[in-house]
Amino acid sequence: MTRKPASARRQDLVEAGLRVIAREGMHGATVRAIVAEAGVPLATFHYIFASRDEMIGEAYAYIAEVPGTGAALPDGATLEDVVRASFLRWFERFLEHPEYELAIMEVMAYCSRTPSLAHLPGKVQEHYLEALGELLEHVRSELGIAAPAVPTRDVARLVLHATDGLTYAWLRTRDSDASLRWIDAVVPMLAAALGDER
Amino acid sequence: MTRKPASARRQDLVEAGLRVIAREGMHGATVRAIVAEAGVPLATFHYIFASRDEMIGEAYAYIAEVPGTGAALPDGATLEDVVRASFLRWFERFLEHPEYELAIMEVMAYCSRTPSLAHLPGKVQEHYLEALGELLEHVRSELGIAAPAVPTRDVARLVLHATDGLTYAWLRTRDSDASLRWIDAVVPMLAAALGDER
């Protein structure tokens, strides 16, 4: 096998692990399945990771690194249009790989249950909030909205609640129409919070 | 061991299973852990269920049987007040046993991954919608709101999206303040949809 530094093997295994979890779920993500996916011998796994849990934690943290959906805003769009467009774009991305979102949900549940990983879901949320916050700030400055009375971070939390609701409900029903109606319903509220109207 | 009809043992095991999943997560819900919780010998399990998966499915369906939160409305309350009060009551119940909500999430993910159980999440959602629909109809008739242009079922779906968002986000962060702010933000929208204002 081609010789690689441990850091590179680490990333290979984390990515392979995420692929396996997305395909088979947490239940099927055994050490043997993961090394098979990565194409490395079994013993490599525990040369890199002290335990399977350590790898799961690494994988969950890895998810948070994925950048948000930076959008190019059309000129003359209202705030609500921009929010709706961004939300819809996120939803399209979601629909391309819904099994990944299910995987993330499973990993977060597993981490919640595992004492050594229980702090991670909060940290991942923190990353989400930061990335989303930047996007929202960008939108605000682009549209010339100043001196917000609702802090950006609070608006980001609302947006996250909205996407979380869509995620959970969609994964149960696979009903995209209902999701679109949900988007139609929440977007005005989110835009209002972002635009600071009362 | 006291002799019981299979149907009674079935319910005992389902309830024990749910307790174990709530306490240890899906990962720790082994057949042996479940029979220990129920206080029956191992072999009883496969006298009752053909497989562990069959029991998991039964447990997930069992969840949907739990009745919704029927509320006594104070006189002279506005529609928004009633919606907010109901939502808050649900949230209080949620806070009493959040680990159960996490368990439900894990079971739903597991079912999604298991071909023979993949149809269940949709069915459970259907039960939720029905129960919630009845509650909403009750509120509507109580407040004398007639001829809805937005079908009750659609409003119920919106409410479900809102509670799902709260559930998912809370389980990551355990941030009840953020949840309350979310409730404050969505309730007017939900009330508007229920009250049929545009």
Add this chain to the structure above:
DNA sequence: GGCCGTCTTGGACAGGCGTCCGAGATGCAG
């Protein structure tokens, strides 16, 4: 009282699991 459907139960089975050991290969630093 004897029968028979229903329920109980100890024990075993094969297979999969996470983890670990120790010997060998590799390739840069001196």
Add this chain to the structure above:
DNA sequence: CTGCATCTCGGACGCCTGTCCAAGACGGCC
């Protein structure tokens, strides 16, 4: 070229998993 830190990897360890069998105990009905 030698030395040493780094990486590779076959194979095994003990434990736990879901599932099953076959023998026994119960208890209502003829």
